[in-house]
Amino acid sequence: MKYLLWLGCTALYLSTSLALGSKVNFSGFATIGATYSDNQNLGLTTDFLNKSYSGFTLLNESKIGFQTNLSLADKWDLVGQVVLQDRNRKTFDDFLELAFLRYRPNRNWSLRAGRVNSDLYLLSDYPYVGYAYLWSRPPNEFYSIASPANNFDGIDLEYKNHIADGFFKFRLGYGQTSPELQGANSRLGFTSKNLLLLSASYQLNNWLIRLTHSQSNFEDLRAPELSEAQLILEQAPDDIWPAKGDLLEKFDISGKAASYDAFGISYESNSWLFHSEGGISKNDWLPFSSSTSGYATLGYIQEQFTYFLSLSSIKNSDKIPTYSPPIFDASTSPELAAYFSAVSDTVTIILDSITARQTTISAGAKLDLPSSMNIKLQLDHTNISPKGYGLWDLKTPEILTTRDKVNTLSLSFNVLF
């Protein structure tokens, strides 16, 4: 698999260094976005791969991307894309979005190898191109958990053709991805191996529908805080903490699998637009508990303005996990009891903070300007259920058991170049 990534990186390098001999196209996009979130206890996480902020920030939504397309011959081309944004980890690998070599044996089939986009969602092919979609940022409830699967290292095969009066596309991909996420007060890295992706879309006039399925295996945990908690749990005597075995099994990444199924529908005319997607994720591994999420957006276009309303929601499919706390008797030393009580509290916080239960109502407007530029203004009102703070970076864990609200105001300028 590393060979494929190397191939992709080579593709990117070639695409910038062999510009003279072949047809080359340089392009880019940028967003300057200001965000204000009114709940100081909750850090806004617009993308699990990025840092989170509360209050005013320019870092949540601002980004700049550069792309090179190099046509090598009639049937071969290279694409490389780098997007600079406020990633949790800042290596070149974290900024490299696309780097693939493509072969098109005929007009219907194409094969790509390297780092390719996953095509799992309506926006997963261009999630960072603010100019290309309606909102200031894609609905958090649906897209923040999707960000780790925006791209993967591997291969994919695409078929496209007309069916009846519409246009059909099918894509099959295989590979892996290794995201570094911003968890609740901690970092969480892992590898999704044996990643299998299937997507099918059909476009007819103003309508587009899309069905997707993906599955993978979790491996290679990179989470210091979680590993430390596991180590402490392992050392706990069985008679003090009978539930430790169950907890350890839930936290253990080995052998755990994930699957995701999504449906999307989009309508765009010159006056109205409607986008809606829904997804169900099923995961064995506790830190990525199963969930159902979706959104619906209705927009009205009037000259260069587009006004929109949106409703989005996420809810954990599983019950919030519970477990028996440690049991202390007269023979337990006070020091040991205090130590495991503290560990138990930490485990409770982890368990309570990994589930997401919230709904957001958004209203906004987009102003299209000449020369491929636009300005967007958006207000979000989010209701978070008790123990449903999984999409937020908690500054104070005490609020976990209460219901809370957050208002977020975003103003962004988007441009293509």
Added chain:
Amino acid sequence: MKFKLASILLFFICSAQAHGLVVVVNENSQIDSLTKRQVIDIYMGRFNTFPDGQKATPIDYPPQSAIKSQFYMRLVQQNERKVSTYWARLLFSGNATPPTTIASVKDIINNVRANKDMIAYIPESEVTEGVKVVFKVAEN
């Protein structure tokens, strides 16, 4: 009366020149005609070849050209803003690159005459030797 008839005739000729758009290819191209759907396939980035599998290189006009707005509105009933957004999605998903832009009709015709894989749209009144009309863009 003769003057009136001539005026009416002239009006219709001028109208045809102002509004008639045709899609042209190199006169030596093996393509003799295209359907509306096949023109959409090429200009909306669905396929990068002609129906016979030969490479197709579409030529377009710069943003905010009147002829460009007219062409896309007639072809796909979309204004230039929508077409621009559509192409941003295709380009930055790595699926296709937008048509090459050339500002003047004369330069476009010269390019099509010199390249067998090029395809362009021009006013019907500008059709000249060296290019072949493969599709007439009808008004909606």
